[in-house]
Amino acid sequence: MRKLQHRMGISAAALLFLTGCAAGESETGPTADPQPPEADVTEPAATATLNTVEGDEVGTVTFFEADEGTEVRVDAEGLEPGFYGFHIHGTGLCEPDSAAPDDPENTGAFLSAGGHLGVDEADHGAHAGDLPSLYVTESGQGSLMALTDGFTPSELLAAEDGNAAMIHEDSDNFANIPERYSPDGPDQATLDTGDAGARLACGVVE
Known part of the structure; x- marks a missing residue:
């Protein structure tokens, strides 16, 4: 019984991790709604x-x-x-x-x-x-x-x-x-x- 509860705990943790990734989180940080970098444009004087x-x-x-x-x-x-x-x-x-x-x-x-x-x-x-x-x-x-x-x-x-x-x-x-x-x-x-x-x-x- 304890082994089954332990496995269920691991499964729940894995599911939580996957859910977080789907919401825009990865191991390296947020990935949802990426914004393009601003262009480096210099206006002539x-x-x-x-x-x-x-x-x-x-x-x-x-x-x-x-x-x-x-x-x-x-x-x-x-x-x-x-x-x-x-x-x-x-x-x-x-x-x-x-x-x-x-x-x-x-x-x-x-x-x-x-x-x-x-x-x-x-x-x-x-x-x-x-x-x-x-x-x-x-x-x-x-x-x-x-x-x-x-x-x-x-x-x-x-x-x-x-x-x-x-x-x-x-x-x-x-x-x-x-x-x-x-x-x-x-x-x-x-x-x-x-x-x-x-x-x-x-x-x-x-």
Whole structure:
């Protein structure tokens, strides 16, 4: 009789355990009504839409705050394959046919955006707005991600004249002209722009 009672006790305990599991408990903890983890989405602190002189949208630029500085992401499409100079310019105006802010006689594509951010403080390669070149593949797609401590998104947005993101038509040599090619060093145009050529696409930082 005692053995039968003992077995019944074990059976009742097992049934209780199984009932608990069915209600959402397991050996490792609750399993009922699981909730999906929240997605880790970081909103950009600033953005720019890149348009050509003809008004065609060819890409976007997003700026994210990072512990080490500012993360810049560029996504472009519809461009010819190759390397393109990419910079942040010191005036937030993207007028297709316009005059340079410091030289009204000098007119051309997106000259309203002024020179590179920090052009008056250093030679090219060390401007606050200098960034790595954008490479576009044979499919016409280009992508760039860079970390810079030359500026913060807040500084771009707070600038009195605004700022603009710019894709240039040519690759950027970052004023790296070896002495064997130029004993006197790079000329002023190279020190200002890195010979990146005409302005292909522009977007106001907002």
